[in-house]
Amino acid sequence: MILRIASKEWLNNIVTPRFITGFVLCLLLIPFSIVISINEYKSKMNVYEIEKAKADEENKAKAYSTYRPVIVKKPTPLSIFARGISYNVGDRVKVFFGDKPMLSEGKAESRDNPFLNRFFTFDFVSVLVIIMSLMAFLFTYDICTGERESGTLKMMLANPVSRSAILMGKLLGTFLTLIPMLIFSFGLCLLVIILHKAIAFSGPEWIRIGVMILFSVVFLILFMIVGLFISSRVRHSATSIVICLIVWVIFLFIIPNLASYSAKSFIRVGSSENLEYDINSIEKEFQDKAGEFSVKQQQPDWSGSSYYWGGEDGFKLIGGATKNFMERERRINEYCGPLLIQYADKKWPFREQYLHELEKQQKLAKYLSFLSPSEIFKESASALCSTNYESHNNFLNQTRNYRELLINYYLKNHLFGSFSYFTQLDPGSFMTADELINYESNGLCKTFSEFNTKFHGDWQYLTKIIPNSNVFEWKPIDMSGLPQFEYRNLNVLTDISNSLIYIGVLLGIGIILFWLSFLSFIQYDVR
Amino acid sequence: MLQAIDLTKRYEDQQLALDALNLEIKEGEIFFLLGANGAGKTTTINLFLNFIEPTGGKALINGIDVTREPLESKKYVSYVSENVMLYGNFTARQNLDFFAKLGGKPNLTTEDYYMRMREVGLQEEAFEKKLKTFSKGMRQKVGLTIAIIKDAPNILLDEPTAGLDPKAAAELLQILVNLKRQGKSIFMCTHDIFRAKNIADRVGIMKEGRLVMVRTREEFLEDDLEKIYMNYMQEMVIEKS
Numbered sequence: 112m113i114l115r116i117a118s119k120e121w122l123n124n125i126v127t128p129r130f131i132t133g134f135v136l137c138l139l140l141i142p143f144s145i146v147i148s149i150n151e152y153k154s155k156m157n158v159y160e161i162e163k164a165k166a167d168e169e170n171k172a173k174a175y176s177t178y179r180p181v182i183v184k185k186p187t188p189l190s191i192f193a194r195g196i197s198y199n200v201g202d203r204v205k206v207f208f209g210d211k212p213m214l215s216e217g218k219a220e221s222r223d224n225p226f227l228n229r230f231f232t233f234d235f236v237s238v239l240v241i242i243m244s245l246m247a248f249l250f251t252y253d254i255c256t257g258e259r260e261s262g263t264l265k266m267m268l269a270n271p272v273s274r275s276a277i278l279m280g281k282l283l284g285t286f287l288t289l290i291p292m293l294i295f296s297f298g299l300c301l302l303v304i305i306l307h308k309a310i311a312f313s314g315p316e317w318i319r320i321g322v323m324i325l326f327s328v329v330f331l332i333l334f335m336i337v338g339l340f341i342s343s344r345v346r347h348s349a350t351s352i353v354i355c356l357i358v359w360v361i362f363l364f365i366i367p368n369l370a371s372y373s374a375k376s377f378i379r380v381g382s383s384e385n386l387e388y389d390i391n392s393i394e395k396e397f398q399d400k401a402g403e404f405s406v407k408q409q410q411p412d413w414s415g416s417s418y419y420w421g422g423e424d425g426f427k428l429i430g431g432a433t434k435n436f437m438e439r440e441r442r443i444n445e446y447c448g449p450l451l452i453q454y455a456d457k458k459w460p461f462r463e464q465y466l467h468e469l470e471k472q473q474k475l476a477k478y479l480s481f482l483s484p485s486e487i488f489k490e491s492a493s494a495l496c497s498t499n500y501e502s503h504n505n506f507l508n509q510t511r512n513y514r515e516l517l518i519n520y521y522l523k524n525h526l527f528g529s530f531s532y533f534t535q536l537d538p539g540s541f542m543t544a545d546e547l548i549n550y551e552s553n554g555l556c557k558t559f560s561e562f563n564t565k566f567h568g569d570w571q572y573l574t575k576i577i578p579n580s581n582v583f584e585w586k587p588i589d590m591s592g593l594p595q596f597e598y599r600n601l602n603v604l605t606d607i608s609n610s611l612i613y614i615g616v617l618l619g620i621g622i623i624l625f626w627l628s629f630l631s632f633i634q635y636d637v638r
Numbered sequence: 639m640l641q642a643i644d645l646t647k648r649y650e651d652q653q654l655a656l657d658a659l660n661l662e663i664k665e666g667e668i669f670f671l672l673g674a675n676g677a678g679k680t681t682t683i684n685l686f687l688n689f690i691e692p693t694g695g696k697a698l699i700n701g702i703d704v705t706r707e708p709l710e711s712k713k714y715v716s717y718v719s720e721n722v723m724l725y726g727n728f729t730a731r732q733n734l735d736f737f738a739k740l741g742g743k744p745n746l747t748t749e750d751y752y753m754r755m756r757e758v759g760l761q762e763e764a765f766e767k768k769l770k771t772f773s774k775g776m777r778q779k780v781g782l783t784i785a786i787i788k789d790a791p792n793i794l795l796d797e798p799t800a801g802l803d804p805k806a807a808a809e810l811l812q813i814l815v816n817l818k819r820q821g822k823s824i825f826m827c828t829h830d831i832f833r834a835k836n837i838a839d840r841v842g843i844m845k846e847g848r849l850v851m852v853r854t855r856e857e858f859l860e861d862d863l864e865k866i867y868m869n870y871m872q873e874m875v876i877e878k879s
Contacts, residue, residue: 112740119725119736126727261723266784269687269717269794270740271709637689638680 112272113280120284124250130288133246137296144238145303148191151198153309155186162203162217169205171587175521175532176427176444181205182513182596184215184506187497188310189319192300193236193489195498204510206596207424208518209397209451212510213462215503235300236492239293239327240485241363244334246292248355250285251338253348255635260348264637278339278632285335293331297324315603319495322607326495326614330488333621337484340624343631366483374476380468389461397454401447408443411436413544413559418582425451427533431580434541441530448527452518473500484617491613497600501609505601516594535585540577551575639665640686640715640792640825644695647681647847655681657847658695663840665791668814668824670834672867673844679827681847683794686825687717699792713742716790720797722781726770730760730780733769734787741788754783757816759809775806782813793817795826799833811837831867835859843870 124130162183172178184202201217258264258281267277301320304310312320337358342351417432425448429440477500480486493499521527530538542550544559551573556562566572579585601609645659656678663669671679684690686697688708697704702711724733734751738744752762758779769777778798785793795814799807807830814824815837828834834841841858843851843866850870853861 115736115739122732123725123727261725262719262721263724265687265689265719266717266722266724266737266781267740268689269712269715270737270788271712271742272740273709638684 112276113283116267116272116277116280117283117287120281121287124285124288129246129249133242133249133289133292134295136242136246137292137299140238140242141235141296141299142303144233144235145191145300147233148194148235149304149307149310151194152186152188152191155190155198158217159183159186159202166203170590172590173582173585173587174428174534175526175529176425177422178590178593179205179207179424179426180517180596182510182598184598187316187600188312189316189496190498191235191304191310192320192323193492193496193498194234195493195496196500196503197498200503204507206510206514206517207455208448208514208521209394209424209455211455211459211462211514212507213466215507236323236489239296240330240489242296243289243293243327243331244359244363244485246289247331247334248338248352248359250288251335252342252351252355254281254285254339255342255632256345256348256351257342259346259635259637268637274633274635275629278629282335282339286332289331289335290328293324293327297327318603319606322610323492323495326488326491326610329614329617329621330484333484333617333624336621336624336628340628340631343628343635346636362483362485367480367486370476370479370482370486373479374472378468378472378475380472381465383465386461386465390458393454393458393461397450401443401450404446404450405443408439409435411439411544413547418580420582428582428585429534430536430582430585431577432541433544433547435544437530437534437538437541440533441528444532445528448532449522470500470504481616484620487613487617491610491617494606494610494613497606502601502606506598509598510596513594513596520594534582535588536577536579542577547577548573550577639663639698639700640794640823641698641701642682642685642695643698645682645685645692645697646694647678647685647690648693654847656685656692659849661842661849661852663792663823663825665823666818666821667839668818668826668837670838670841671825671827671844672829672831672834672841673827674829674871677844678847679844680796682844683717683796683825683827686715686794687712714790715792715794716741716785716788718778718781718785718793718795718798720800721774722777724769724777724780727768729766729768730755730772731765733780734783737784738787741784741790743787743789746787751783751787754786755779757786758782758813775802778802778806778810782810786813786817791821792823792825795824795828797828798826799828799830807833831864835863843867845870 163185166181166183169181170178182204184204186197186202190197201215203217204212204215206212253260255264258267264277268274338355341354341358342348345351345354411433412435414432414436417436418428418430419432420426420428425444427440427444429437432440477490481490490499494501526532530536545557548556548559548562552562552566553575555572556565562568562572640661640663642659642661645656645661646654647656648654659678659682661669671682673679681690685692686699686704688697688704688711691705699711700714702714704711725736728736731748731751734754735746738746738751748765751765755762755765760776760779760783764772764776769780772780782798793814799810802810811833814826818824818837818839826838835858838858839855841853841863842849851866853863853866858866
């Protein structure tokens with residue numbers, strides 16, 4: 112009997128203008144949104160290629176002190192489906208020893224026209240949510256009221272058929288009406304992607320897409336049940352459609368914006384300027400301590416006519432200096448390298464606290480937005496597409512872990528206390544001041560004191576340069592022996608199980624609402 | 639056979655819609671229930687069809703309590719409403735087919751449908767036409783065809799002639815007479831006293847939820863039914879004023 116009613120419902124639905132409207136909407140909006148998403152993805156890939164080339168260049172280090180690798184995260188093609196936060200956060204992290212990576216830098220869209228703004232994110236899932244929720248409401252708002260008003264509900268109930276069978280049949284019929292629309296949407300989306308050729312999905316990515324299709328079925332059913340519930344609680348279709356549209360606007364537009372606004376109001380995050388102030392005071396403490404140590408070190412008799420190139424985070428390249436000078440620099444590095452890391456650990460609680468506040472704000476906004484089933488579905492889709500906060504946080508955590516790995520390598524191999532930390536010259540070739548003067552003055556002066564008395568320290572007499580002492584001409588050294596960063600996306604099963612929580616919530620809401628709708632329909636006044 | 643035993647319905651707003659109705663409609667009998675709007679006629683039908691629950695007494699269809707065994711009791715009753723709408727996007731055939739199957743007749747052939755349609759005066763050309771193109775009279779006939787297809791021993795009609803032109807109404811009543819001859823119990827609520835006089839075996843008048851008068855054909859032909867009915871209506875107007 113249920114199948115009979117379902118088939119009647121389906122036949123009755125597919126000849127209605129709303130069914131055609133649904134398909135036309137899909138036909139217009141899905142390719143449009145997919146083409147936009149593909150172009151955005153391509154643009155993001157272009158930015159990635161540029162950033163990656165820049166990073167590869169930057170990662171060519173001339174000594175260990177200059178090796179502070181830049182990591183660039185490759186955009187996932189699944190962002191075409193659900194971009195999540197991936198377009199709001201940068202994908203570039205530079206691994207410093209003096210600071211743990213807090214947030215990523217760069218923004219893929221920064222190369223786009225910054226003056227163009229968009230009202231909505233036009234990814235596939237957002238468009239799907241809009242179309243399918245609207246269609247679900249348009250087909251269910253009169254699921255009870257329509258038949259009551261036309262008198263066919265009485266005609267049906269005058270036969271030996273239970274109300275539960277009518278309800279199930281009507282719901283199944285509506286589901287069978289809407290499911291082709293959903294499959295059509297996904298089919299159209301995949302067709303456009305396949306025709307584009309530039310994008311290829313891996314096996315696990317296809318699994319994620321498959322699971323997303325299943326989740327969208329759950330989402331569709333839930334909105335159908337919400338429509339059914341509203342229809343079962345009112346007597347007139349006009350009232351029902353008004354309530355459905357209000358609920359639709361609340362779910363899709365008001366709750367997400369309100370959640371974000373409320374989270375910002377309830378949880379205040381300190382300004383990044385305050386954070387930087389705290390960080391700077393720690394930084395100053397480090398500088399003082401490092402300076403104090405340097406002062407205490409025996410001053411070199413002469414630095415030599417050396418090349419010196421210094422920078423942030425212990426960046427230092429020295430060539431052509433005296434043995435004493437190089438030894439002094441080595442001792443300073445040996446002390447300051449680990450000290451830099453120690454102070455990074457001191458800075459981290461401040462940064463972590465700031466991150467924690469951001470995270471709290473994000474979580475509150477997320478949970479508040481879960482008042483809307485469409486937001487729950489979007490979050491589950493973002494989790495499946497690895498574009499949600501957790502996925503980005505996973506990337507940042509991996510960069511932090513990688514930094515630890517790199518530091519451990521430096522410590523284990525005593526790189527901070529090595530000459531190779533800051534020079535490419537062989538320590539055996541280092542000369543004392545007298546030897547260096549003799550060499551560089553081409554034998555005109557035998558000692559440093561002779562050079563001072565005879566030529567009054569005039570550098571023009573130092574005509575001979577130590578071979579390979581120009582740091583600017585050094586070639587990059589091979590760093591392949593060092594730990595390399597390899598981004599590991601969250602496992603498919605982990606992502607699916609994370610998403611299952613959200614889908615479980617959707618199912619839970621669906622079951623409760625269905626039960627309430629069922630109770631309402633059992634007592635529904637058919638007159 | 640339809641039976642109402644002390645059948646009572648009081649709505650949530652305490653309005654007494656039906657007050658201890660006792661009534662029995664036998665096989666092959668046409669019973670017309672007359673009364674003003676709100677007298678309780680439709681409530682009686684709604685109770686027989688278990689659309690609403692009684693607050694007292696019981697309604698029996700072929701001896702089956704409709705409240706206790708609603709699905710079983712509905713096997714023995716057909717229903718024609720005041721304004722048959724059906725599914726406008728479906729053809730007459732699709733509507734007949736759907737309701738025939740709901741009524742427990744899954745194996746009817748097109749010829750069976752044609753035969754029933756001819757019985758109510760519908761042409762075969764109407765078979766594949768969409769219901770939304772039908773006039774009210776034609777829709778009522780389709781509604782009646784559905785009731786006939788079900789072949790239930792009892793037929794409930796709720797003001798089926800309302801809004802019909804005299805010719806269509808006369809045709810519909812002739813169909814009822816034919817059904818009576820087949821042994822069906824027919825219970826019809828109406829305002830149409832003239833047609834009641836034409837074909838009813840018994841007539842009841844309902845007033846404010848109470849069945850205030852029942853006359854057999856011989857009695858109401860002897861008395862002036864119009865006069866009796868008008869008297870009741872006037873009494874009601876006076877009481878209300």
